Amino acid sequence: KAGVTQTPRYLIKTRGQQVTLSCSPISGHRSVSWYQQTPGQGLQFLFEYFSETQRNKGNFPGRFSGRQFSNSRSEMNVSTLELGDSALYLCASSKGLAGGDEQYFGPGTRLTVT
Amino acid sequence: GQNIDQPTEMTATEGAIVQINCTYQTSGFNGLFWYQQHAGEAPTFLSYNVLDGLEEKGRFSSFLSRSKGYSYLLLKELQMKDSASYLCAPIKPVNAGNMLTFGGGTRLMVKP
Numbered sequence: 150k151a152g153v154t155q156t157p158r159y160l161i162k163t164r165g166q167q168v169t170l171s172c173s174p175i176s177g178h179r180s181v182s183w184y185q186q187t188p189g190q191g192l193q194f195l196f197e198y199f200s201e202t203q204r205n206k207g208n209f210p211g212r213f214s215g216r217q218f219s220n221s222r223s224e225m226n227v228s229t230l231e232l233g234d235s236a237l238y239l240c241a242s243s244k245g246l247a248g249g250d251e252q253y254f255g256p257g258t259r260l261t262v263t
Numbered sequence: 264g265q266n267i268d269q270p271t272e273m274t275a276t277e278g279a280i281v282q283i284n285c286t287y288q289t290s291g292f293n294g295l296f297w298y299q300q301h302a303g304e305a306p307t308f309l310s311y312n313v314l315d316g317l318e319e320k321g322r323f324s325s326f327l328s329r330s331k332g333y334s335y336l337l338l339k340e341l342q343m344k345d346s347a348s349y350l351c352a353p354i355k356p357v358n359a360g361n362m363l364t365f366g367g368g369t370r371l372m373v374k375p
Contacts, residue, residue, distance in 0.1 A: 192365040254305035
């Protein structure tokens with residue numbers, strides 16, 4: 150079956166702009182988590198959505214938001230972009246039934262803020 | 264808190280065995296994941312330990328001691344393709360969903 154897909158794969162934005170990233174989970178998976186990966190901070194949890202509800206949230210400012218649709222696809226939005234938001238944004242899907250579910254990562258969206 | 268410590272880098276020789284340690288301070292977790300990430304690629308699942316002890320899966324094994332906040336990943340018969348970053352991630356309790364907190368990762372370089 151198809152893996153996790155993310156669009157776009159690459160994105161260049163200017164400071165102050167906003168951006169929306171999309172993630173389509175594996176068919177049948179109801180949980181989608183978002184992570185930010187930077188060389189300095191590593192892989193950090195942003196938020197998790199399950200059945201259209203945000204179930205967990207990491208320690209990121211309110212400029213970072215997300216949502217999940219009824220078909221489990223998810224989007225994350227970053228408003229008022231800052232240079233420090235340049236990163237690889239990964240989404241991961243899982244069945245979401247228990248905390249020990251294996252998470253499958255998508256290829257990521259590399260965001261560059263200039 | 265969830266201080267997760269892993270060595271930053273390790274080097275090993277092809278065919279050898281390497282052990283990557285991970286220590287953490289966390290309360291109420293229900294398991295620990297290991298992921299492999301090649302440069303420029305997404306992390307891929309290696310193992311999940313929910314009970315104390317050793318889980319073996321081919322050339323890779325993972326050990327967990329919950330009371331000590333300690334885990335290790337053991338890679339046997341190293342191959343060049345094993346050069347990658349290895350990330351450990353304790354997970355919060357089942358009612359908290361799928362929130363992984365990753366360590367900084369250990370970059371393993373396998374030399375001929």
